[in-house]
Amino acid sequence: MSKEDEYVANAAEKEIGDLERVVTAPQLPGEKDEEVVRTETAASERLPFSKARCVALVTTIAAAPFLSTMAVQASVIILPTIGEALDIPTSRQQWIVSAYSLTFGCFLLLWGRLADVYGKRMIFLWGSVAFTITSIVPPFITNEIGFDIFRGLQGLAAAAMAPTALGILGVTFPPGKAKDIAFGCFGAGAPLGGIFGNIFGGVVGEYLDWKWVFWIFGIVSGISTIASYLVIPVPPPQPEPVMRNTVDWIGGTLITVGLIILLFALSEGNVVGWSTPWVPVLIVVSLLLVVAFGFWQHYLETKTQKRPLMKMSIFKNGKFTAANVLMALFFSSFNNYLIFATYWFQDFQGLSVIQTTIRFIPTGVTGVLVATITGQLLSRIPGDIILTFSTISVSMSSLLFAIPIPVHATYWAYGFPAMVLSVCGADTIFPVLTLFVAKTLPSEDASLGGALITAVGQIGRAIGLAIATAVQTAIIAKEKGVDVDKIGSEGHGLEPWDDALKVGIRGTAWFNFGMSLASTVVVVVFIRGIGIIGGKGKSKR
Structure with a gap:
């Protein structure tokens, strides 16, 4: 065990000891152990460094989930633009997103284990450097395969930052108010990255060039890397571990x-x-x-x-297993909705990148509003009720793009409510599931469970998008009366307002609706009755 981990273990042991004294010692009503009061007060007020350095540390650490999520969403809005620039047919454009999501999800657990062996700071810095490089290089690549490979490497780098960032905060800040604030800022990084990713990608792609989306990522990531090197504390030296035999x-x-x-x-x-x-x-x-x-x-x-790498016994917990299935189904549907909504506006309706971005603005506004109230809902409404609301919301978003609404109908009739509902679902389901996992699993499995459910969500995005693209291609081929490989490799001259393109996108919307409806069934059948999981509520295993 590293000294960092010993510090956390000792702190946790002391907290448990304090709690045991409070529970077992006879006290009068309203009375509280004075030593515990002093311990709690000191812990909540104590900072490991100066206030300025703590702010800088939390800011640079929170930049990791912000940038990694933003890198996905920003590429979604400019997907058709990149495809046109690199001559990538629609059927293979999904690799631009999927390569990133797949490597991110697959390597999340492995990087977490490597961080335990080699040190959290080292792995985080290597990941940050790699993310910077893999953000700068792709725009210089002029072929599809090379571009997709670097997108995969970018996801690999992002996966190195995710578990280590959380671990750094955990061992740096003692339990108390400062730690709560630090974890709150870290938790806000990914949702904010998702909210601003579409807007950033659209504005930069329209007024500069799609390449600058990646270059700006590289510049910001480079600055963040330098700041991380300066502010992340160097862990105390430890004996050389037996490395190769401890990593799966x-x-x-x-x-x-x-x-x-x-x-x-x-x-x-x-x-x-x-x-x-x-x-x-x-x-x-x-x-x-x-x-x-x-x-x-x-x-x-x-x-x-x-x-x-992953304890299989963790899946003996039926509700945890169901939560992973739910995560894969839900984020497959949600991710597909965002991508094929982009195709609807840009490829079918022929709108520009900035016009498409404007239609995604409700997701950002709604996301901020939902994020501010979700924490309050967790301590007032049963978790399965919130999850049911989340899955039905995304189901309705896909349904609005699936049903045969007249193609010239106003955006406010279907696009606006679909955007609002999709974010209402996504921004409520993730905090519920992560908190549910933390309370459902034994403490020794909680970190693995949290990492696993995030990885499953990313893998679900990649696999779901591949299947949805196959559905779209098959439908378009049928409408055009040609073989699937003709559509897949050539696109077969699809232009805006092409009926085949319309039917293909609506077909994928029905597929997405089915995925999100299946996630609702998982909640109702397998996760029902979990109770209130926020605040002092205790989830039912």
Whole structure:
């Protein structure tokens, strides 16, 4: 155990000891142990460094989830623009988003383990440097494959920052008010990145060039990297750990290669045709690798002393398992909604990037409002009620784009309510699920559960988008009366207001509606009755 971890463990042990004294000692009503009062007061007021350095530290750490989320959303709004610049057909544009999400999700747990072995500060700084480089380089690449590879590397770098950032805050700030504020700022980073990502991408893409979206990311990330190097405390020296034997490289390889092969097969099926022999073969191989990963993790956990990348026993908790399924289904639907709404406005209606951005502004405004009240709702409304509201909201967003509303209908009739409802769902479901996981799992599994549910959400985005793109391509091919591979590789001359494009996007909206409806079923059947999870509420396992 590192000295950082010992510090956290000792602090937690002291808090538990204080709590035990309060519970077991006989006291009069209203009386409280004076030593506990002094301990709580000192902890809540004590800062590990000067106030200025603490502010700088929290700001640079919170920049990690802000930039990593913004990198996804900003690319969504300029997806058609990048596709046109690099001559990427619509059926393969999803790789620009999916490559990032897939590597982010696959490597989240592995980076967390590497941080335990090599140190949180080192891994965070390496991730931040890599994110800077992989943000600056892609605009210079003029071919599709190279661009997608660097997007994957960018997601890999972002995954290194996510678990280590949270760990740095955890070991730096003692329990108390300062720590609450630090974690609150960190928690706001990802939602704010999502809110401003579309607006930033649209404005920069319209008035500068889509390349500047990435270059500005690189500049900001570079500044953040330098600041992080200066303000993140250097941990005390520790004995050289036995490194290679404590990291599950085999498990990391199995799950990453398996999911990448699956995504590749689902995507390329649109291009070469689903009857091509190697497509189903790759799908089977990918599924076998994922299953092998599960067996390997079970073997490490039950038969060896080596720490697995993911404890399979954690899934014995039925509600936790259901929460992961819910996360994958929901964010698959939500992510698809945002992307295909972009296609509707830009590809079908022929609107410019900035005109599309204006139509996404309600997501930002609504997101800020919802974020301010969600914390209050968690301590007043049962979690399963909030989750049901979240899933139904996103279902309605997809449904508004699926039903045959006249194509020249005003944006306020379908687009505006869909945007508002989608964010109402997304900005309420994530805090509920993360808090639910923290309260449902034993304390020793809470960190793994939180990282896992985030990873599942990212992987769900990537796989769901691949399937939705396959649905769209198949529908367009049917409408055009051509083979799927013609649409996948050539686009077959699709222009704004093309009926085939309209039917294809609406078909994916029905698919997204089905995914979000399935997530509602998961809540109603498997997560019902969890009770109030915020405040002093205790979720029911």
